[in-house]
Amino acid sequence: MKITGYGLLTAAGSTAAELAGASAARADMSALHDDLPRPDACAIPGFDIRAELGRKGTSAFDRATGLAIVACGRALADAGVQVEAPERVGLVLGTTEGSLRSTMEYSRETLVQDRPYLVNPVLFPNTVMNCAAGQAAIWFGLKGVNATIAGGPLAFLQSLRYAGNALDRGYADTILVGAVEEFTAHRAWTAELAHGGPVGEAAAVFVVEKDPQDRTPIAEVPAVAAGFGQGQGALVSCLRRALARAGARPEEIDLMATGDLPGERAESDAVTAVVGRDLPQAGPGDRFGHCGAAGGALALAGVLGRLGDGELAVITGRAADGAVAAAVVKGRGDARADRR
Amino acid sequence: MRRVVVTGLGPVSSIGIGVAAFLSALRAGRSGISPIAGFDASGFPHRHAGEVRDFRPEEIVRRIRPGEWGHSAQLAACAARLAAQDAGLEPGGAWADEAGAVIGTTSGESQVVESLVDQQMAGGLAGMSVASIRQLPAERLSYAVAEELGLAGEALTLATACSASNYAIGYAYDCVASGEADVMVAGGADSVCRWAHAGFYRLGALTEKECQPFDATRSGILTAEGGAALVLEEAGHAAARGARVYAEVLGYGVNCDAGHMVSPNEENIAACMRIAHRKAGIKPGDVDYISAHGTGTRANDLVEARAIRAVFGAVTPPTSSIKSMLGHTMGAASGFGAIATTLAIAEGFLPPTINWSTADPDMPWIDPVAGTSRPAEVRVAQNNGFAFGGNNAITVFGAVE
Numbered sequence: 215m216k217i218t219g220y221g222l223l224t225a226a227g228s229t230a231a232e233l234a235g236a237s238a239a240r241a242d243m244s245a246l247h248d249d250l251p252r253p254d255a256c257a258i259p260g261f262d263i264r265a266e267l268g269r270k271g272t273s274a275f276d277r278a279t280g281l282a283i284v285a286c287g288r289a290l291a292d293a294g295v296q297v298e299a300p301e302r303v304g305l306v307l308g309t310t311e312g313s314l315r316s317t318m319e320y321s322r323e324t325l326v327q328d329r330p331y332l333v334n335p336v337l338f339p340n341t342v343m344n345c346a347a348g349q350a351a352i353w354f355g356l357k358g359v360n361a362t363i364a365g366g367p368l369a370f371l372q373s374l375r376y377a378g379n380a381l382d383r384g385y386a387d388t389i390l391v392g393a394v395e396e397f398t399a400h401r402a403w404t405a406e407l408a409h410g411g412p413v414g415e416a417a418a419v420f421v422v423e424k425d426p427q428d429r430t431p432i433a434e435v436p437a438v439a440a441g442f443g444q445g446q447g448a449l450v451s452c453l454r455r456a457l458a459r460a461g462a463r464p465e466e467i468d469l470m471a472t473g474d475l476p477g478e479r480a481e482s483d484a485v486t487a488v489v490g491r492d493l494p495q496a497g498p499g500d501r502f503g504h505c506g507a508a509g510g511a512l513a514l515a516g517v518l519g520r521l522g523d524g525e526l527a528v529i530t531g532r533a534a535d536g537a538v539a540a541a542v543v544k545g546r547g548d549a550r551a552d553r554r
Numbered sequence: 555m556r557r558v559v560v561t562g563l564g565p566v567s568s569i570g571i572g573v574a575a576f577l578s579a580l581r582a583g584r585s586g587i588s589p590i591a592g593f594d595a596s597g598f599p600h601r602h603a604g605e606v607r608d609f610r611p612e613e614i615v616r617r618i619r620p621g622e623w624g625h626s627a628q629l630a631a632c633a634a635r636l637a638a639q640d641a642g643l644e645p646g647g648a649w650a651d652e653a654g655a656v657i658g659t660t661s662g663e664s665q666v667v668e669s670l671v672d673q674q675m676a677g678g679l680a681g682m683s684v685a686s687i688r689q690l691p692a693e694r695l696s697y698a699v700a701e702e703l704g705l706a707g708e709a710l711t712l713a714t715a716c717s718a719s720n721y722a723i724g725y726a727y728d729c730v731a732s733g734e735a736d737v738m739v740a741g742g743a744d745s746v747c748r749w750a751h752a753g754f755y756r757l758g759a760l761t762e763k764e765c766q767p768f769d770a771t772r773s774g775i776l777t778a779e780g781g782a783a784l785v786l787e788e789a790g791h792a793a794a795r796g797a798r799v800y801a802e803v804l805g806y807g808v809n810c811d812a813g814h815m816v817s818p819n820e821e822n823i824a825a826c827m828r829i830a831h832r833k834a835g836i837k838p839g840d841v842d843y844i845s846a847h848g849t850g851t852r853a854n855d856l857v858e859a860r861a862i863r864a865v866f867g868a869v870t871p872p873t874s875s876i877k878s879m880l881g882h883t884m885g886a887a888s889g890f891g892a893i894a895t896t897l898a899i900a901e902g903f904l905p906p907t908i909n910w911s912t913a914d915p916d917m918p919w920i921d922p923v924a925g926t927s928r929p930a931e932v933r934v935a936q937n938n939g940f941a942f943g944g945n946n947a948i949t950v951f952g953a954v955e
Binding site for chain 2: 221249251261300301304305309311312314317318320321322323324325329330331332333334335337338339340341343344345347348349352354355356357359360361362363364365366368369372375376379382385397399400403404407408440442448451514517533534535536537
């Protein structure tokens with residue numbers, strides 16, 4: 215599949231070039247919540263749903279939904295896609311558990327209200343993980359395949375693979391594929407308690423097409439592979455499958471973007487084992503905080519920001535329970551240019 | 555394209571755990587509804603749900619430790635273990651090297667979320683337990699299946715709400731049909747929780763004790779839970795090992811309403827049926843049975859019935875809803891529908907809609923197979939799944955020669 219545009223919302227900027235060059239991007243978010251584990255986070259301090267999308271139809275949106283819709287809009291505009299055949303345009307969105315805040319607050323209402331059922335029916339869909347994808351479909355009128363992939367750190371690569379299959383099998387001609395994680399006190403605390411680091415917020419959506427007619431691709435994704443297993447072997451064999459499917463030889467790979475955090479080498483060791491040498495790293499590391507599902511999408515954005523015409527990169531991901539995924543990305547034209 | 559068949563079924567439901575118990579309950583038209591035990595429902599006017607009362611995961615799983623996984627992951631792993639057993643596939647065998655797991659869900663580990671809320675009530679967000687946070691991610695539903703069966707292929711969790719199992723079966727079907735894998739385990743899992751019970755009640759979509767799909771007096775869903783898994787296998791792979799084949803997966807259709815988050819849409823549901831028929835290479839006249847989404851709400855059943863008439867014309871196939879027995883198992887619902895559809899084809903009967911007594915004058919063309927099951931030859935059947943977010947997904951199954 216080919217990438218013909220993207221929309222990015224991150225603490226470090228909204229273009230691949232900005233992301234590729236960014237160092238740690240922290241902002242003081244204490245104005246938004248008063249019960250944070252630390253005042254700063256890798257979040258988007260100025261993000262305001264109403265400022266971005268207006269007041270009409272947005273009152274029930276949680277932050278994740280707002281971010282997803284804005285990123286989808288930017289991606290459509292960047293690729294120059296007009297939704298003329300709505301049933302042929304799909305959306306595949308990665309998440310960890312939807313909006314944890316929306317869900318926990320809804321559940322909490324059943325305990326703190328006079329009666330457990332005195333919850334707000336309008337907010338009920340926000341507790342369901344496909345809320346952002348469903349609302350984005352409504353906002354832009356996207357009637358093709360609409361999938362939400364719960365994959366945490368792997369969600370974006372899994373979504374990319376799902377989208378590739380949907381294109382190959384003719385379920386859509388154009389798919390918006392991305393991932394979103396919102397900044398909330400709930401996520402700030404789960405990141406702090408489980409990972410001991412600042413939470414990240416990002417939304418990244420890419421336009422992918424099997425055979426774009428009137429658009430010039432900025433990159434290609436010749437293969438995405440996935441697997442499961444404990445130890446390094448699972449990712450090594452997953453990478454080999456991805457390269458074989460892409461028809462790429464190990465020595466042709468120029469760049470990697472792994473999910474390793476500083477001090478970790480599990481994924482980059484697997485890449486080295488497969489390609490036979492150390493590659494420059496374009497992965498997000500901890501520069502953007504714990505971005506959960508959006509991490510893989512930031513890795514792709516980082517790759518787009520550095521990949522020259524015809525160059526090849528691998529993007530990898532690994533989940534704590536043993537799931538792995540790997541994508542091969544090929545630069546086309548000048549993906550690095552800041553096209554805005 | 556390679557042909558894909560169903561060789562194993564694993565229901566973990568309120569009407570039976572394992573295919574034999576589930577089949578006999580389906581034939582008899584047994585209800586799995588009972589007073590809620592999973593959470594304190596005393597403050598709710600409606601206090602019944604479809605809970606899996608005899609669920610003892612430690613007696614079913616062999617490889618995962620149930621205590622390390624949330625309730626929904628346990629349901630998924632148990633369903634998958636039973637499905638693999640039913641298919642005669644030994645977990646961790648050579649077949650598992652490229653086999654994958656695709657599990658659908660609406661609310662993932664909803665009971666873990668509610669534990670976190672309890673912890674928040676006691677000690678603020680800072681008081682959330684790390685063990686609960688680790689069990690929270692919904693991705694773990696498919697990982698529990700992969701771990702339990704020793705699968706080394708792709709593990710994927712689809713969160714397309716109440717059609718998620720059909721999304722999962724469709725994707726797994728593609729993986730086998732395209733040659734990515736010879737075997738995939740697909741299905742869905744969800745757990746009952748307080749917040750969903752409250753939400754459906756406030757939407758005016760929750761009935762009291764009996765779910766009555768397509769009945770004139772129907773008044774809503776009953777929340778429910780369960781795990782449903784099917785083993786999908788390349789036909790030649792199944793034949794080579796002498797596997798028993800229930801039915802063939804003919805294809806699936808997906809689309810999105812892109813109109814309203816909660817209300818179903820007749821035109822788009824009809825369009826989804828047409829996509830499913832086209833992809834499956836069948837015509838409406840080929841369909842002998844429809845396993846309806848049939849939630850029992852006024853809106854869903856009417857919209858679904860009208861969409862069926864729009865696609866099938868004046869004479870529509872028998873259309874029943876097993877939610878009358880199970881309640882609405884959310885992300886597992888279309889997985890149970892797929893199991894029931896597969897059994898209908900293999901065993902030659904139509905699963906019933908129970909609690910049905912009064913025809914709805916707005917949908918006289920619907921034959922709901924009222925009360926108890928009916929013997930019938932089922933060559934081709936479709937399994938409907940619709941969802942919040944407008945995520946429609948329909949799977950089509952056929953008899954094997």
